Amino acid sequence: MVAAVTLVGRAAGCERAEVVLSVRGREQRRIRFGRRAVSRTVAIAPPAGAERVRLRAAGCPVRIASITTTAPVAPTPSGVPLGTAIQAGQVGMPDLAAAVTSTFRSLTPENELKWARTEPQMNQYDFRGADTIVDFATAHGLAVRGHTLVYPSETPYWVRRLVVADLIRKALVNHIAAVIGRYRTRIREWDVVNEALDWRGQFQRNTLFNALGPGYVEDAFRAARAADPKAKLFYNENGIEGPGPKQEAALALVADLARKGLIDGVGLQMHTTLGAAPSEATLLSTMTAFANLGLQVEVTEMDVAAAGLMPLRWRLERQAQIYAAAGRACRALPACTRFTVWGVSDRFSWLTPAQLPLLFDAGLRPKPALSALQQALA
Ligand code: G3I
Numbered sequence: 001m002v003a004a005v006t007l008v009g010r011a012a013g014c015e016r017a018e019v020v021l022s023v024r025g026r027e028q029r030r031i032r033f034g035r036r037a038v039s040r041t042v043a044i045a046p047p048a049g050a051e052r053v054r055l056r057a058a059g060c061p062v063r064i065a066s067i068t069t070t071a072p073v074a075p076t077p078s079g080v081p082l083g084t085a086i087q088a089g090q091v092g093m094p095d096l097a098a099a100v101t102s103t104f105r106s107l108t109p110e111n112e113l114k115w116a117r118t119e120p121q122m123n124q125y126d127f128r129g130a131d132t133i134v135d136f137a138t139a140h141g142l143a144v145r146g147h148t149l150v151y152p153s154e155t156p157y158w159v160r161r162l163v164v165a166d167l168i169r170k171a172l173v174n175h176i177a178a179v180i181g182r183y184r185t186r187i188r189e190w191d192v193v194n195e196a197l198d199w200r201g202q203f204q205r206n207t208l209f210n211a212l213g214p215g216y217v218e219d220a221f222r223a224a225r226a227a228d229p230k231a232k233l234f235y236n237e238n239g240i241e242g243p244g245p246k247q248e249a250a251l252a253l254v255a256d257l258a259r260k261g262l263i264d265g266v267g268l269q270m271h272t273t274l275g276a277a278p279s280e281a282t283l284l285s286t287m288t289a290f291a292n293l294g295l296q297v298e299v300t301e302m303d304v305a306a307a308g309l310m311p312l313r314w315r316l317e318r319q320a321q322i323y324a325a326a327g328r329a330c331r332a333l334p335a336c337t338r339f340t341v342w343g344v345s346d347r348f349s350w351l352t353p354a355q356l357p358l359l360f361d362a363g364l365r366p367k368p369a370l371s372a373l374q375q376a377l378a
Contacts, residue, residue: 005029005044005053006068010037014060023050033062079378080330081105083145083340085301087348088112088129091136095364096344103359103370106143108300108340109133110350113146116156119175127182134186145300145340146183148191148236149176150220155207168211173223180227189232191267191300192224193217199239201249217253221262236267236300241278241286251289258293266290267300270326271342274306274315277322283329291335299330301342303349303357304369315356320372323359327376339377 011017011033021029021044028044044053053069083106090096100107111117112129119125137144150172162168180190196217198204208216217235224233235254240247250266257263268286272278278286287297306319323341330336346353347362359370 004041004069006039006041006066007031007055007064008037008039008066009033009062009064011035012061012063017060017062018058019062019064020056020058022054022056023052028053030058037063037065080327080336081143081338082374082377083108083143083338084344085110085147085340085342086133086344088132090344090348091132097136099344099360099364101140101142104142104344106145106338106340107133107137108145108147110147110343113179114148114151114154115159115175116154118179120156120158122158122171123174125178125182130183134183138186143189144183144187145338146180146187146190146231147300148194149179149224150193150208150216152193152196152204152206152208152216160207163211165211168208169216169219172208172212172216172219176220176223177227180224180231184228184231187231189234189265190224191236192233192263193220194236194267195238196235196253197237197240197246197249199246201245201247218257218260218262221257225262232264232296233262234265234267234296234298234300235263236269238269238271238301241268241270241272242282243286247286247289251293254290254295255293258295263295265296265298265337267298269342270299270302272302272304272322274304274308274318274322277304277325280325280329283326284332287329287333287336291333295335297330297333297336298338298340299326299336300338300340302326302340303342303351303355305351305355305357307355316368319356320368323369324372324376327373331377339373341373 017033019031020027029042031040082104084104085108087110109130112133134144159171203209203214221233237250240250254263254266290297304319304322306315308315330339341359343349343358345360345364346356346358349357351357353362361367
């Protein structure tokens with residue numbers, strides 16, 4: 001545990017003085033003072049159970065005006081924060097919740113913040129699922145990723161029935177303002193638009209595109225920026241981890257939003273398999289391309305489908321290498337600020353348990369991928 005000690009003091013009768021902080025006879029820190037009274041704060045790591053910090057002046061006397069200490073605080077873990085997707089129903093599972101709070105530093109509601117869940121009918125909101133997750137995160141000091149305000153291929157039916165472009169745009173803007181407004185202080189980063197492009201790099205043909213054209217993406221980001229100017233706004237996409245028409249289109253899309261000051265980051269989903277995973281070098285090159293636009297980059301939904309005919313031990317080892325390679329690529333780039341896997345346990349994966357895609361197995365036992373990824377991110 002780490003505690004902070006703040007001394008306000010000055011050298012008395014000489015130019016320079018030093019105070020030695022020790023705990024149970026062991027020197028922890030030295031603080032220098034000059035003639036002018038100043039406040040100095042240092043972090044010390046007292047042995048468990050230690051209650052007292054002893055001070056002594058080394059050299060000439062020191063006049064200490066005040067000493068304050070903070071309660072011991074858990075050391076801030078270093079490295080890239082590791083997050084996970086979670087479902088509201090899983091929050092009440094004690095073993096899963098314990099795995100979450102001891103392993104992850106952020107949560108992504110898997111479905112509970114999607115439009116059809118939060119606003120199933122026009123101006124009728126249902127935040128119960130999202131609140132369950134956000135309350136759990138708040139209680140355990142975990143950050144929350146707001147996934148996702150606009151998932152074009154999953155626009156609720158009632159929006160489709162509006163037909164008139166202007167009504168659809170108003171529904172889009174109102175939805176974003178309502179959802180961001182509700183979590184304004186508790187969700188600091190949002191996937192504003194998720195998966196607007198198809199594998200060729202074209203805009204997917206869906207309700208929003210058909211009614212509003214490609215400009216619906218900018219409309220969504222403008223609404224989000226207006227709703228919470230301090231929030232970090234992301235475009236989240238799959239299949240852009242390596243070069244190709246879809247990655248080119250995503251780069252062009254976010255570069256335009258960046259020029260307009262409407263976007264802060266890009267989410268690379270990283271849904272992959274044992275045979276198709278991008279190499280560490282490819283990922284680093286992709287992340288760098290997006291970072292060069294002045295954006296944060298995150299891995300937002302990683303899972304590695306590991307079904308196959310090879311022996312299980314080989315598949316789990318290969319899976320661990322793939323997670324670790326992605327973790328090293330993220331760790332190598334300062335702009336890569338968070339790494340999220342798409343679920344806690346194989347038991348609940350959208351890919352089905354048979355694919356063994358996540359860091360904990362169906363019995364919530366850690367798999368080789370967990371420690372491999374944690375070491376890569378540390
Ligand atoms: O909750 C209902 C349940 O009441 C009903 O009986 C059941 C059968 O219809 O459906 C349940 O809802 C399902 C929901 O997952 C919860 O399990 C939806 O039908 C199903 O479409 C939904 O799938 C989610 C999918 O996104 C579509 O929204 C997956 O859980 C979720 O993992 C997946 O996540 C997406 C990201 O949001 C975006 N990137 C790709 C990723 C994987 O597809």
